[in-house]
Each structure stands twice: as structure tokens, then as C-alpha cells.
Amino acid sequence: MDIPYQQYFDAMPCYMTVQDREFRVITANARFRKAFGDYQGRHCYQVYKQRAEKCEICPVEKTFHDGQVHSSEEKVRCLDGSEVSVIVYAEPIRNPDGEITAVMEMSTDITDLKRLQNQFRESQARYRTLFEEVPCYISIQDRDLNVVDANRLHRETFGSFLGCKCYQIYKHRSEECYPCIARQTFLDGKFRVHEEVVTSQEGKSINVLVHTSPILGASGEIQHVMEMSADITQIRELQSQLASIGLLISSISHGIKGLLNGLNGGVYLVNNGLASGNQGRITQGWEIVQRNIVRIRSMVLDILYYAKDREPDWTTLSAVAVIDDVHKQMSAKARELGIELRKELDGDAGEFEADEKAIRALLVNLSENSLDACRVDRKKPQHRVTLRGAGNGGMVEFRIEDNGIGMDQETREKAFSLFFSSKGSEGTGLGLFIADKIARAHGGGIQIASEIDAGTSFLVSIPRRRSVRRAESEA
Amino acid sequence: MTDKKTILIIDDEPDTLTYFSSLLEDNGYKTVTAGDGRAAIELVKECLPDLITLDITMPEKSGVRCYRELRENEAWRAIPVIMVTGISGDFRNFISSRKQVPPPEGYLSKPVDEAELLNLVRKLVKAEH
Numbered sequence: 001m002d003i004p005y006q007q008y009f010d011a012m013p014c015y016m017t018v019q020d021r022e023f024r025v026i027t028a029n030a031r032f033r034k035a036f037g038d039y040q041g042r043h044c045y046q047v048y049k050q051r052a053e054k055c056e057i058c059p060v061e062k063t064f065h066d067g068q069v070h071s072s073e074e075k076v077r078c079l080d081g082s083e084v085s086v087i088v089y090a091e092p093i094r095n096p097d098g099e100i101t102a103v104m105e106m107s108t109d110i111t112d113l114k115r116l117q118n119q120f121r122e123s124q125a126r127y128r129t130l131f132e133e134v135p136c137y138i139s140i141q142d143r144d145l146n147v148v149d150a151n152r153l154h155r156e157t158f159g160s161f162l163g164c165k166c167y168q169i170y171k172h173r174s175e176e177c178y179p180c181i182a183r184q185t186f187l188d189g190k191f192r193v194h195e196e197v198v199t200s201q202e203g204k205s206i207n208v209l210v211h212t213s214p215i216l217g218a219s220g221e222i223q224h225v226m227e228m229s230a231d232i233t234q235i236r237e238l239q240s241q242l243a244s245i246g247l248l249i250s251s252i253s254h255g256i257k258g259l260l261n262g263l264n265g266g267v268y269l270v271n272n273g274l275a276s277g278n279q280g281r282i283t284q285g286w287e288i289v290q291r292n293i294v295r296i297r298s299m300v301l302d303i304l305y306y307a308k309d310r311e312p313d314w315t316t317l318s319a320v321a322v323i324d325d326v327h328k329q330m331s332a333k334a335r336e337l338g339i340e341l342r343k344e345l346d347g348d349a350g351e352f353e354a355d356e357k358a359i360r361a362l363l364v365n366l367s368e369n370s371l372d373a374c375r376v377d378r379k380k381p382q383h384r385v386t387l388r389g390a391g392n393g394g395m396v397e398f399r400i401e402d403n404g405i406g407m408d409q410e411t412r413e414k415a416f417s418l419f420f421s422s423k424g425s426e427g428t429g430l431g432l433f434i435a436d437k438i439a440r441a442h443g444g445g446i447q448i449a450s451e452i453d454a455g456t457s458f459l460v461s462i463p464r465r466r467s468v469r470r471a472e473s474e475a
Numbered sequence: 476m477t478d479k480k481t482i483l484i485i486d487d488e489p490d491t492l493t494y495f496s497s498l499l500e501d502n503g504y505k506t507v508t509a510g511d512g513r514a515a516i517e518l519v520k521e522c523l524p525d526l527i528t529l530d531i532t533m534p535e536k537s538g539v540r541c542y543r544e545l546r547e548n549e550a551w552r553a554i555p556v557i558m559v560t561g562i563s564g565d566f567r568n569f570i571s572s573r574k575q576v577p578p579p580e581g582y583l584s585k586p587v588d589e590a591e592l593l594n595l596v597r598k599l600v601k602a603e604h
Contacts, residue, residue: 254561255561257561257584257586258488258585260586261491261587262488262491264494264586265491265495265498266490268498268589269493269494269497272497376510376511
């Protein structure tokens with residue numbers, strides 16, 4: 001009966017040995033002998049690994065110690081020098097008294113499996129690198145729209161908020177967006193594309209083109225949805241600039257037509273007055289001509305400021321003198337409209353460095369805006385616009401206040417946007433945009449305080465010194 | 476003295492109001508003026524003009540809204556309207572293509588040609604009676 005067992009032992013498709021307490025190979029099957037050669041009187045670590053000492057971690061030793069089955073993964077070297085990965089199982093062999101007299105070690109060749117495992121691991125690492133380094137924002141959402149994974153660019157731009165809702169991360173919203181293409185992809189498994197504006201963790205708006213695709217589980221159900229968003233802000237900005245040029249041309253052409261109509265009116269009255277000897281008409285007509293010429297000049301300056309980022313022509317100015325000049329310039333228009341134009345000057349307002357023409361254009365634009373806000377207001381019997389100039393440490397401050405119609409929140413927020421005008425055909429939508437641009441070019445800014453029916457206050461702050469401005473604008 | 480025909484001039488540019496009212500009064504018409512659509516509708520109620528010149532881009536109430544109100548009111552529907560605007564000629568096609576309201580009787584682009592305005596006014600005021 002010994003022979004069949006020896007045959008089974010030899011036929012086992014793995015390396016089998018029986019070892020004593022000193023890890024000597026007592027017997028081995030044919031497959032082992034073929035792969036590792038002569039084992040007689042040798043220790044297993046000598047045969048398997050050509051080592052002089054036993055391995056640090058040895059499953060056979062553990063089995064001798066506690067009588068349990070132990071296993072480990074090892075790398076062994078065959079006679080032909082090839083390295084083979086094996087999974088080792090050690091099982092005790094007991095005598096009739098239950099004492100462990102030897103340990104049977106069975107080592108299965110898992111080299112192919114290991115190779116596949118390594119390939120899989122490498123391939124996973126490669127895909128992870130692709131996922132991480134792809135130059136767009138990628139996030140994986142679960143059915144509750146929680147972001148469960150995100151790539152590097154996504155984390156750097158929107159922050160590491162795994163587990164948070166996508167709409168919180170992308171849009172700082174507390175409710176799901178509508179429509180939500182991730183939700184739609186969960187419902188029907190279809191790929192979708194949508195354009196969105198999202199906000200980075202620094203508060204910067206980013207135009208993105210979002211693609212969604214389903215990620216299926218083993219049984220084909222949609223487990224997650226992947227969102228891949230490409231930053232198209234530059235494209236949108238370029239489109240917007242092109243559209244702006246179109247709007248500028250249309251806005252200017254509309255404005256010029258209105259001014260030409262006004263000039264025609266003035267010329268008509270002057271000619272008619274000259275023909276009929278009516279001095280009143282001549283004066284009235286001439287005032288219209290002059291007013292429209294001033295408007296044309298102001299429009300041309302606005303266009304120049306819009307069209308070109310000009311470096312200010314720096315000179316030292318007196319804040320009081322500037323307000324005085326603007327007050328003089330606006331007086332005729334205010335008088336004609338029946339609006340009181342006040343000036344309140346702080347004698348200590350001091351001097352500041354600025355481009356004289358630009359600062360004057362800025363204050364004239366704001367004053368005209370205030371006069372217009374009073375002109376169209378029918379709810380108050382008396383209107384007034386106040387121009388103030390004062391010093392505030394390293395800044396000079398100009399305040400233009402009116403008690404006109406005031407602005408609602410939307411008008412206030414869009415007031416400095418290009419081509420936004422609430423003034424009908426009189427507004428080109430350039431005035432406040434230019435005013436803001438001039439203030440910024442000087443390293444300053446304009447703040448608006450306004451309430452519907454109560455009036456508006458523009459606060460213009462300009463640093464006194466040019467160097468401070470440069471440092472700020474460069475920062 | 477015969478009754479002068481009344482023309483309502485609606486425009487948010489004071490210079491245009493002065494210009495048109497002087498020109499039309501010099502040519503034998505009575506004029507009333509409004510600086511926006513809201514004031515214009517009040518004036519239409521008060522004086523029922525024989526003709527209206529209407530600017531499009533105005534604050535408060537635009538010329539387009541004002542025009543629709545004029546056309547929707549039975550009593551005002553017959554008043555001829557000349558739209559006068561500086562915005563693109565495409566607007567004329569747009570306003571003419573709208574099905575909800577009939578097109579205006581006249582359409583002039585700024586800067587307005589005086590002779591063209593006077594001819595159109597004469598024609599429309601005569602045609603009305």
C-alpha cells in the first residue's frame with residue numbers, strides 16, 4: 001500500500017517536502033526533486049533559497065511550535081536559476097501519541113498569478129497616474145452626489161472635500177443644482193455634456209464644460225458617475241472680448257446717432273434764430289451744440305480708455321482743486337436740470353499723484369451719473385448732488401452723493417460692468433466701467449452705497465503715492 | 476384760427492425734445508413732450524394726440540412697451556406712431572415681424588432728416604383725417 005501513496009505524493013502538481021525539526025528535508029516529491037535536485041541531508045533553506053541560515057519567518061517552524069497550519073508567500077530559486085513565486089502551507093505530522101515528529105510543506109507555484117498581480121498593480125498605478133495628472137477636473141460621485149474620489153487638479157482647485165456634495169464643492173450651494181447631469185446619468189446611464197460656471201476655493205469663477213459618464217458595477221448597475229470638467233474660461237473670455245467689441249461698436253454707434261441728432265437740433269435752432277433774428281433761439285441752439293460737443297469729447301475719451309490700457313500720465317494734483325474743477329464743469333448742466341450742485345472741501349485734503357485728465361473724467365462720469373439719477377427721479381421736489389474731497393491718511397477720498405432714484409441690488413452689482421446701463425438711450429454703459437478702470441489704474445477703487453428712492457453715494461479712494469499703488473497692483 | 480394738430484414727442488434726450496418740438500411748431504403743429512414711456516402714457520390719456528414720435532430706448536418704460544400699450548388700447552389704436560431711434564436698422568425688421576401688434580406707421584433713424592420727418596408727419600396726419 002506504500003507504493004500508491006508514494007505515487008500520489010510524486011504526482012502532486014506542487015513542491016512537497018517533509019522536514020524534521022531542524023528543517024532538514026527528509027523526503028520530497030518528484031516535482032520538487034526535478035526543480036531543486038538533491039536534497040539528501042540538506043536544510044530546506046539551502047535547497048530552496050541557497051541560504052546558509054534559516055529564514056527569518058518560517059511557516060514550518062511555526063507549525064512545529066504550535067501544531068497549527070501556517071502559510072506564507074515566498075520566492076524560491078530552482079536549479080536552472082529561475083525564480084519561482086510560491087505559496088507555502090505547512091502542516092504537522094504526528095505520531096500515534098500526538099507528538100509532532102515532522103512537518104509537511106506544500107509549495108504551489110504562483111509565479112503566473114504573481115505576474116498577473118504585478119501587471120494589474122502596474123496598470124492600476126498607470127491609470128491612477130492618468131486620472132491624477134489629466135489636465136481637467138475629475139470627480140467621482142455616488143448616488144447621493146457625494147464626491148468619493150477626485151484627481152489632483154480637482155483637489156488643488158476645489159480643495160480636498162471627499163465625502164461632501166458636489167454642489168457644495170463646485171458652487172458653494174446648499175441645494176442640488178437644476179438640471180444636474182450627474183443625476184440624469186444615474187437615471188438613464190447616458191453620457192451628458194453641460195456648460196457650467198463653478199467657483200474655486202479661492203473664489204475664482206471658472207467656466208467649465210462638464211462631461212458625465214456612468215461607472216458600472218460587476219452586475220452592470222450604475223454605481224458611480226464620473227464628472228470630467230474642462231476649463232474653458234479662456235475661450236469664454238476671448239468670446240466675451242469679441243462680443244464686447246461688437247457691443248462697443250453698436251453702443252458707440254447708437255450714442256453717436258443720438259449726439260448727431262442733438263447737434264442737428266442745435267444747428268436747426270441757431271440757423272432758424274439767425275434767419276428770424278431771434279437771439280433766444282440762437283442761444284438755446286448754441287447751448288445744445290456745445291453740450292453735445294462736450295458729450296462727444298467725453299465719449300471719445302471713454303472709448304480711448306476702454307480701447308487701451310494706458311499708463312497714467314502722472315502729475316501731482318490738489319484734491320481740492322480737482323473737485324473745484326469738476327464742480328465748475330458740471331455746474332451748467334446741473335443748473336439747466338434744476339439740480340443743486342454742492343461742493344464740500346476739506347482744506348487739509350492735500351495732494352496726490354494721478355493722471356489729471358483721467359481723474360477728472362472719472363469724477364465727471366460719476367457726477368453725470370448722479371445728475372441723471374436726479375433728473376429721472378419724480379418722487380422728490382428738490383434734488384441735489386454733493387461733491388466732496390477729503391484726505392484719509394495715505395489716501396485721498398472723493399465722495400459724490402445724490403438724492404436721485406437710487407439703485408437696486410442688481411443695478412449696484414452690475415454698475416461697473418461693461419455696457420450695463422439703466423439710463424436708456426443716454427447711457428452707453430461705458431461711463432462707470434471707465435470710472436472703475438481709472439480708479440483701479442491708480443491703485444484705488446470705487447465703492448457704491450445706494451438705496452432705491454433714497455439716492456446713491458460713490459466713494460472714490462486713491463492712494464496719494466504712486467509707489468504704493470504699483471506695489472498693490474503688482475501684488 | 477384752425478385747430479393745430481397735436482404731436483406727442485417721446486424721447487429721453489432733452490435736446491431731441493427741444494429739437495423736434497421747435498421744428499414741428501415752426502411748421503404749424505402743436506407739440507407736447509414726454510421724457511419716458513410712463514409720462515407719455517399719462518399725456519396720451521390727457522390730450523389724445525394726432526401723432527406720436529416714439530424713441531425706443533428709454534428708462535422707466537421702453538418705447539416697445541409704450542407702443543404695445545398704445546396698440547392694445549381701443550381709444551389709442553388709431554393714433555399714428557413714428558418710431559425714432561438710433562439703434563440698428565435690424566430693429567425695424569424685428570418690430571415689423573412681430574405678430575402681436577401691427578407695425579408702426581413710420582420709422583426714422585437718428586440722426587433724423589428734417590425734411591423726411593416733416594413729410595412723414597404731413598402724410599400721416601393728413602391720412603388720418
